[in-house]
Amino acid sequence: xxxxxxxxxxxxxxxxxxxxxxxxxxxxxxxxxxxxxxxxxxxxxxxxxxxxxxxxxxxxxxxxxxxxxxxxxxxxxxxxxxxxxxxxxxxxxxxxxxxxxxxxxxxxxxxxxxxxxxxxxxxxxxxxxxxxxxxxxxxxxxxxxxxxxxxxxxxxxxxxxxxxxxxxxxxxxxxxxxxxxxxxxxxxxxxxxxxxxxxxxxxxxxxxxxxxxxxxxxxxxxxxxxxxxxxxxxxxxxxxxxxxxxxxxxxxxxxxxxxxxxxxxxxxxxxxxxxxxxxxxxxxxxxxxxxxxxxxxxxxxxxxxxxxxxxxxxxxxxxxxxxxxxxxxxxxxxxxxxxxxxxxxxxxxxxxxxxxxxxxxxxxxxxxxxxxxxxxxxxxxxxxxxxxxxxxxxxxxxxxxxxxxxxxxxxxxxxxxxxxxxxxxxxxxxxxxxxxxxxxxxxxxxxxxxx
Numbered sequence: 467x468x469x470x471x472x473x474x475x476x477x478x479x480x481x482x483x484x485x486x487x488x489x490x491x492x493x494x495x496x497x498x499x500x501x502x503x504x505x506x507x508x509x510x511x512x513x514x515x516x517x518x519x520x521x522x523x524x525x526x527x528x529x530x531x532x533x534x535x536x537x538x539x540x541x542x543x544x545x546x547x548x549x550x551x552x553x554x555x556x557x558x559x560x561x562x563x564x565x566x567x568x569x570x571x572x573x574x575x576x577x578x579x580x581x582x583x584x585x586x587x588x589x590x591x592x593x594x595x596x597x598x599x600x601x602x603x604x605x606x607x608x609x610x611x612x613x614x615x616x617x618x619x620x621x622x623x624x625x626x627x628x629x630x631x632x633x634x635x636x637x638x639x640x641x642x643x644x645x646x647x648x649x650x651x652x653x654x655x656x657x658x659x660x661x662x663x664x665x666x667x668x669x670x671x672x673x674x675x676x677x678x679x680x681x682x683x684x685x686x687x688x689x690x691x692x693x694x695x696x697x698x699x700x701x702x703x704x705x706x707x708x709x710x711x712x713x714x715x716x717x718x719x720x721x722x723x724x725x726x727x728x729x730x731x732x733x734x735x736x737x738x739x740x741x742x743x744x745x746x747x748x749x750x751x752x753x754x755x756x757x758x759x760x761x762x763x764x765x766x767x768x769x770x771x772x773x774x775x776x777x778x779x780x781x782x783x784x785x786x787x788x789x790x791x792x793x794x795x796x797x798x799x800x801x802x803x804x805x806x807x808x809x810x811x812x813x814x815x816x817x818x819x820x821x822x823x824x825x826x827x828x829x830x831x832x833x834x835x836x837x838x839x840x841x842x843x844x845x846x847x848x849x850x851x852x853x854x855x856x857x858x859x860x861x862x863x864x865x866x867x868x869x870x871x872x873x874x875x876x877x878x879x880x881x882x883x884x885x886x887x888x889x890x891x892x893x894x895x896x897x898x899x900x901x902x903x904x905x906x907x908x909x910x911x912x913x914x915x916x917x
Contacts, residue, residue, distance in 0.1 A: 477504035480859075480888075481517045481524045485532035486867060490837035490852035492830060495869060500532060502859040505888035510853050525883070531867055533833065534853055535580025535860035535886060536875075537840025538607070538801045538814055540723055540744040543567040543574075543595055544587040545805020551671055555626060555637050560589040567591045570811045571599060571606030575891050577814055578881045580860040581850055583801070583843060584612040585702065585723055585744075586663045588637050593658045605891060608860075610660035610700065610844055616641050616650050616690065621681035622665040622672060622704065638665075644689035651693035661700035661720075664690050667710045670753070670775035671762070677727050677780060678707040684716065691717040700845070706780070708732040715739040721799075721843060725791075726750070726784035733787065737794045742843045745788050746802035747820040749809050750781045756808030788825045799843055800836040815876035822872045829872045859888040 480502040488495045489510065500510040501517050517524075546566035548554055567587070574582060584592045592611040599606040615638050617623040623638035639654075641647045641664075651662050666682045668675030675681065687703065694701040702721035703714045708728045715722075715735040721742045725732075736743065756762070757771045765771045772778050791798055800818060804811050818836060821827040827835075841851025850860050863883035866874045874880045884892040 478888075479503045479508070479517060479519075479522045480885075481513075481522050482532055482863070483516065483524060483526050484529060485527040485863075486529055487511075487853065488531060488533040488830075488833060488869065489854070490534040490834060491854075492834045492838070495531075495867075497529075500853060500861070502885070502888050505858060507853060507855050507857050507859050507861075509855055525863075527863055530882065531862075531864040532853070533862050533864065533868070534837040534851055535607075535862055535884070536578050536800065536814075536836040537844065537851065538574060538579045538582040539721070539742070539799035539840045539843050540585045540746055540801025540803070541574065541582045542585055542587060542803065542805045543570045543609075544589070544591040545570075545803070545811075547810065548806045551669065552626065554588065555623075558588050560591070563588040563591045564594070566805075567595045568598075568604055568606075570805070571595055571604060571609070573812050574607050574814070575605055575884065575886065577812060577878045578862045578864075578875065578884055579607055579814060580862075580884070580886045581608040581840065581844060581846070583610050583700075583702075583721070583744075583799075583840070584661065584663075585704075585801070585803075586612050586615040586637070588614075590614050590657060590659075596660075597658070607886075608844075608846070608850065611658070612661045612663045612702070613654045613657060613659040614639050615704075616647065616662065616664040618642055618682045618686070620675070622668045622675055641686065644683075644685045647686050647689040648693050651690055651697075651699075655694075655697045655699060659699065661702060662690055662694045663702050663704070663723075665704040666713070667704065667706045669706075670777045670780065673774060677776060678709075680707065680710050680713075684713050687713050687717045687719070691719055711736060715741060726780050726787060728783075728787055730790070733790055733794055733796065736791070737796050742797045742799055742839070743791060744799040744801045745784055746817075747781075747784060747788070747824065748802040748804075748813070748816045749806075750777055750784060751816075751820060751824075752806075752809040753777055754781065761808060785824050788821070792825070792827065792831070797839045797842065798835055799840055800832075812878070813876065815873070818868075818875055819873045829869045832872055833868060859885055861885050 483499045499513045501508040544563040544567045590613040596609040596611040598604045617638045639650045668679045700720045704723045705711045706724045711732045725743045818832045821832045838851045841847045865880045
């Protein structure tokens, strides 16, 4: 909602001056200013004359970085400090998932992510969180919600023993033929989902359904895409193998999550299909680090963990394939499976660091993935993602230059200002600025569930 100046009746205006501007388009950074009027950007660049008047709040950035709010294109707001994959179903009642999602939506905004694409949620919590954010009841990012995930019997989400007869009423909807898929998509649309997510391969920690195991048919993927697109919804798949990603590309899925264990033929098919890809590197990196530090004791030694789960092989393949995908012009996005004990909410900036330090991205390319490309994946490129006149004033001020050190975006205390739609979520006072310089880095702050 746009604020008006009470004395003049005009839209309030904020002028950021002396800024190091990274506008998200990929063009070189430059020194300039940006004027916010109401909820949108009025002007950006070298502004002459400078905006003045009683209705203008002037903020001198003294050379600090001004950039677009970032976009997390793979997020599970309802995931709550999970210690093992089956915990997602067995230990997450709707009440706890809702509290977690409210806290995690605020955390996203607090880390500079003003928009996000859901990758699925327990109990369809993200749909209601989106509604509460849009109604101004809770703070959080602009969100496209996915609701519950689709999966086939015996697929990734079907991890509870059959003899328990539990089903998966919290996280998954089981669909075992094209018409079951169509019905599930229609139900998701009825319930308010912006996008539909289907799991079509497994995961390393699931020894009975691993990364390269295909769990659905082409006809089922085609049915999901056709039904979602008929209702103008986005659709995504969890797919790690070549075969699964080729099927997704044939169906023209909007977004492929992971696409790590793939080959050159698959990369070419994804490029031709125009699908976006969210590799989710941090989940793999963090899982390996957690195992090396003694996690996943049920798998025994670290060597046995590597042999059983294939995560090191997947990381090696992912690093190569992300580089190749980038060279082919495939639009790669920022996001990962945050919400696990070893990959908690609030550590989102690690994904950008991995792209630069492991894959070899230029920092500017990583920032474009986190801004402009994310807006395109959300089909909101005319509204967000870059600092341009007429777009929403979703922006950040960073104490430092992420082009010189991308890892500063891992520390939320280095983000001094956060604005969404022309309204400040964070704006420092002199006292908070002093405190922030001595604060604990965000990456070491525990998740809400441990407080």
